[in-house]
Amino acid sequence: MSYLLIDWVDELPKTYSVVLCNRLEDESLRSDPSKLVGKTVQILWNRGKSYPGLVLKIGTDEEVLVREADELAIKAASENQVVSTSRRGKKRGADRADKIEEIVSASLRLEEEANRPTDTTINSIDEVGTAPEGDSINYEEKYRELKVELYPDSGVFLPSSDLAAIKIASNKPTVLARNLFRRLFSIEEMSSHSLFGKKCNANQGQVPLPEIDVGRRNAVINYVLKEEGFDAPPTTGNIEADGIFLKAKKTTHKEISKxxxxxxxxEHKQRVISNYRLVT
DNA sequence: TTATTTAACTTACCCGTGAG
DNA sequence: CTCACGGGTAAGTTAAATAA
Known part of the structure; x- marks a missing residue:
């Protein structure tokens, strides 16, 4: 296996690396890289990205090329008068695959946390309906029967008929999430909160709106994900397949959040406008 | 190994568009 | 007009890569 001394064309100050020829993006070039000196090729780098690099030299002794890369980098740095350790990585180890399992299990832990039940309870059952002793109808019991929990252990209940109607009216997961929000939150709540309560970075002076009720919010998001088939954690045993599953789930989660x-x-905008009209 | 740098990802926000 | 959504921005957070 031969090594390539690469001059990264897009890097300033100039940076150099020594890479194995199997990092050439074009696989057909890997077997015979001898003609590549002086040419610019795409080199695979981190996270599936590739960058253009000029092939300066080809060799089988990695150490020699690395020393050369260091010298070139030092020279480039001094010319640019920039304090920089500008030699990018040597040959990367093959421990990447080992990391994937860690990533997947970490994702699973995150997922577990996201699904953690909250102690927020809404729509609590009215006590007034409690039936007196005897053979009369227990209204509280009847009332409870009609309600369903949106997501297991979420403590968020709503009449099953409401849920059924919302489901029928919602043809897409984003719409389902919106309609559930409209059902579970008042206009006041929606117009005075943000979804996660995070600070807005785009506009530093802005006061961030508080986070909307976490219990109901998570119940809605988890319910919609479940409806989309993303409830159960991946169990295929196939790391790649699990990765695809988690990625799809993440995308859906992002769409819902957005x-x-x-x-x-x-809602917030509308309320601000109506308040303004009220005042004037 | 730990510390530092770098890259990717998030999220609130803004704007425009198009369907109904 | 309302609603849904895509494209874009800034900068904070997180995770990975690299240096020491």
Whole structure:
């Protein structure tokens, strides 16, 4: 296996690396890289990304090329008068695959945390319906029967008929999430909170709106994910397949969050306008 | 090994568009 | 007009890569 001394064309100050020829993006070039000196090729780097690099030299002794890369880097740095240790990585180890399992299990832990039940309970059952002793109907019991928990252990209940109607009316997960929000939150709550309560970085002076009720929010998001088939953690045993599953789940989660954020923003905007009209 | 740097990912926010 | 959504921004957080 031969090594390539690479001059990264997009890097300033100039940086150099020694890479194995199997990092050439174009696999057909890997077997015979001898003609590549002086040419610019795409080199695979981190996280599946590739960058253009000029091939300066080819050799089988990695050490020699690394020393050369160091010298070039020092020279480049002094020319640019920039304090820089500008030699990018040597040959990377093959421990990357080992890391994947860690990543997957870490994702699972995150998921577990996201699904953690909260102690927020809403729509608590009215006590007034309690039936007296005897053979009369227990209304509280009847009332409870009609309600369903949106997501297991979420403590968020709503009439099953409402849920059924919302499901029928919602053809997409983002719409389902929005409609559930409308059902579970008042206009006041929606217009005075943000989804996660995080600070807005785009506008430093802005006071961040508080986070909306976490219990109901998570119940909605988890319910919609479940409806989309993302409830159960991956069990295929196939690391790659699990990765795809988690990625798809993450994308859906992002879409839902984005849509809900936008819903709250639009409600907020509307309320600000109506207040303004009230005042003037 | 630990510390530092770098890259990717998030999230609130803004704007425009298009369907109904 | 309302609603849904895509594209984009800034800068904070997180995770990975690299240096020491």
């Amino acid at each position: 849509s809900l954020t936008e819903l709250l923003r639009q």
